[in-house]
Every structure is written in C-alpha cells, then in structure tokens.
C-alpha cells in the first residue's frame with residue numbers, strides 16, 4: 001500500500017544516542033511525529049504511560065500480537081516491545097511523517113511491510129564512549145549495562161542492512177546528518193509522486 005506520509009526508522013545500540021537525536025529532530029521539524037511504542041518493561045525514573053511508552057502487561061501484549069495489532073514487535077534486552085499498527089497507518093495515511101525508535105529486528109520487519117520506509121542506524125564513535133554514555137546516563141543498573149553492551153555487538157553487526165549509517169560522535173554533526181536524510185527522502189518522494197501524476201495525466205488515466 002502506498003501512503004502519502006514517510007516512515008523513518010532509527011535503530012542503534014542502547015546508549016548510542018538515538019533518543020537524544022530523535023528528540024532534537026522533533027524540536028526542529030514539526031512535520032515529523034514520534035511513535036510511542038508498547039513495552040512489557042516497567043517504567044524507569046520519570047517515564048510516564050503514554051509519553052515514553054505504553055507500559056503493558058504480558059497479557060495485554062499477547063492480545064495485541066494475536067490481534068495483528070503491531071506492525072512489528074521483538075524481544076529486546078529480555079522484554080517485549082512493539083509498534084501499534086493503527087497509530088502508524090492512520091498517521092502516514094493522513095500524510096504525516098512518522099519516526100520510530102526501535103531495535104534492528106523491528107526495523108527489518110518494518111522494511112518488509114513498508115518498502116518505502118527509510119532505515120537509519122546510529123553508531124557510537126567507540127566502545128569506550130558507548131559504555132561511558134550508558135554509565136553517565138545513570139538510568140540502568142550495572143548488570144543491565146553489561147547486558148546492553150553485550151547486545152550492542154549483535155546489533156552493530158546489522159548496521160550494513162540499513163539505508164543510512166550515522167556516527168554520533170559530535171551531536172550537532174549527527175543531527176545535521178539525520179535532518180539531511182529526512183529532507184532528502186521528502187524531496188525524493190514528492191518528486192516520485194509528481195512524476196507519477198504527470199505520467200497518469202499524459203496517459204489520460206484518472
């Protein structure tokens with residue numbers, strides 16, 4: 001199905017900075033809307049239901065899976081996370097651009113279902129910096145940080161399957177790269193739609 005809005009998917013190992021980059025992009029570009037995922041993990045710190053995530057029970061999550069309620073879902077760091085089908089299809093159907101912050105397994109599922117989706121992978125500049133960002137963030141217990149670093153190796157091996165890879169060393173540089181990808185996709189999509197409309201017109205197809 002062809003939707004008028006664009007779908008952007010941002011994945012990265014935990015701590016690489018994807019939430020910070022997406023937040024900054026949303027502040028600069030009011031046409032891009034965030035997606036709020038469902039998760040079975042408990043809230044951290046100041047997180048609120050419906051803002052960072054919809055925090056759901058295992059049973060609620062099972063029911064959404066059974067009802068085909070997710071465009072993608074995956075086990076990540078021992079919990080389940082998923083993106084609501086209804087919310088995404090409604091918004092891109094109305095012409096909004098939606099950005100998903102999800103893991104690589106989910107990103108691959110999105111590309112299968114939405115071939116026009118643009119997949120962006122964020123890499124940290126080094127392992128030392130990734131560890132230090134997770135530690136400085138101060139939101140995860142040491143054993144959780146170790147698990148996230150272990151999973152990071154598996155996740156980073158998937159980077160080459162993405163359309164774009166951005167290295168988040170200098171934050172402003174990485175943000176500029178992400179903005180460029182978003183704008184380029186809009187221009188490309190608009191040009192494709194115009195070319196198709198022109199062809200239809202010249203062939204007298206309504």
Ligand SMILES: Nc1ncnc2c1ncn2[C@@H]1O[C@H](COP(=O)(O)OP(=O)(O)OP(=O)(O)O)[C@@H](O)[C@H]1O
Pocket residue numbers: 012013014015016017018019020021133134136137168169170171172
């Ligand atoms: N370019 C950067 N330089 C230095 N610190 C950064 C940079 N980008 C992000 N950070 C910091 O690194 C930490 C991790 O960033 P963030 O929470 O955005 O990561 P994430 O990839 O979204 O992680 P998760 O998947 O666990 O949510 C935060 O404290 C953030 O302020």
Ligand SMILES: Nc1nc2c(ncn2[C@@H]2O[C@H](COP(=O)(O)O)[C@@H](O)[C@H]2O)c(=O)[nH]1
Pocket residue numbers: 011012013014037038041072073074076077081082083101102103104105106107
């Ligand atoms: N496949 C999906 N992955 C998701 C989704 N929402 C978030 N995530 C990823 O989970 C990890 C951990 O997130 P955290 O908030 O617990 O630190 C991170 O890589 C997210 O990108 C989703 O809907 N689907």
